Amino acid sequence: MAANAQGVAEAPFVWHPATTAEAVQLKASLGAEGVFAAGGTLLRTQWESGLAAMPNHLINIGAIVELQGLQLDVGSGRGSFGAMMTLSDIRTSPIVNTRFPLLTEAARSIAAPSIRNLATIGGNVLSMVGDSLPALLIYDPVLHWHDGSSGLEEPLSDWLSTAAAHPAWKERLLLSVSLTEPALDSNTKRFVAYHKVGRRDAFTPSVVTAAFSIQLDPDNRLRDVRLAFGGGQTIPHRLETVEQFLIGKPADKKIITEVYSMIVEHYEPKGDAFVPVSYRKKAAANLIASELWKAAR
Template identity: 30%
Template sequence: MLQADVPVYTPATLAEARQLLQEPGTRPVAGGTDAMVRFKDGVWRPTAWVNLLRLRGELAYIREDGDWLEVGALTTFSELLASRVVRERAPLLAKAVRTVGGPAIRNMGTIGGNIGTASPAGDSLPALYALDAEVLVNGVTTIGIAELMLGPGRLKLQAGDLITGVRFRAQAPDEVCTFEKLGLRAAHAISLASVAVRLAPGMARVALGAVAPTVIRVPDAEAALVAGHAAAAAAAAQEAARPISDVRASAEYRRAMAGNLLLRGLMRMLGPNLVSPIGGDPR
């Protein structure tokens, strides 16, 4: 539901959308699941909405290109989950997306909108960081996901820029991965803390969500995991976290959970005997 007093443009092409977005104060809207909430709460007051719905033919896709996968910005979470390619070649993204909202939100919400919101609690983002993803802008340039995210709600984009997709290398068949999320409820919960982990011989990726102004990678935790030290990795995750306190959780709790979620993920991936608690003997 878009408000009557704010014009809504529904361009048919990317070029037209970009032109409309050159006007100061305009804002793109994809699934609207964040946009409408922020508008209703008075957080966002655009001069006009540029509804991307008619660009779905151009921007809702999942493509394989050798070792790479590319996902169009208007691809919904439900479409990602329904994709055998994503489940088999990017299982980390599938695991993260499965935790988003409920079916209605997953049917409307898009991966481009999750990136566009630039929330440190956006659930696809830790997975995209751990996949070293590149974001496609205007269909022509790419920017690393970490470079794009400047802070909560802030992206390194110019007026008129649109996120058109995201690309990353497919995960190797010998990898294990997990996405762990802590919320106040089992479903429809915004992350209080989250962690995406990938492990393969000689390779580890650890990205934390909701414990800093942006999602963060934790190189010290990754190095500890490559060396086989689970407890040291969890301690590094806690150390790296820079959470805030808010109505949902204190900073101290979020920091502790960053380490605990990593340990939980490692146990899920590797079995309970492979990790020791923080403070115990690192393995």
């Protein structure tokens, strides 16, 4: 392996563990010198833009069978997505589309097909700002890790709220993400939508990514309201204050007008030099208000 004057490898040494135990063991022995690589699409972008240095060792987790595919338990409505499942596989899976349609839509909206053929759900989640996250947050997602000695489970929302401040997770291997289908109450209708709003330039991060799931009962009252937002550098999250406000309310003009103002007040996106916070708030509020109108009609 050739090294430059700073002792950093010009091309990393690539390891190919066959099991999760082997991968975690490699990471433990290589420490910060070794980085897990799934599809490599985000890592590549980070190296090219100078956001991260190319490491001396890459631990390619692509051949580990335990990290592949989708396991579905029809009885409990629970689906377990292997961390190495690609966004293309998710986008084209009829089962995912039937059970978790927001995830199908999210996968469709991410990058171009050539990238989606490599990019994994695990890598998208661990980017902390991936466009799959608002869709995943609708389905009570749980992350399953291998931490070297045992398995570890953690709700995705807990991990998202602490990941930036507590980077200990970088030593672990993400095994899978499990989702649960929301139960449909009798006599109610479910409405779901996923939107990614971006600028016209190719490959710029989205301005707002929103996922929406509600049920309407026969009296046109809202049940089981779930709203999640992300986009740009905003860490995706559910807007629980607004969800609680909407539950039991009628889907009418007065409530939709109120919910617009509430989203503008409570949603706290990150702005940047191109798209200010105020614009992102209004875009998010408009998306939800328009979906409520459609459902009410």
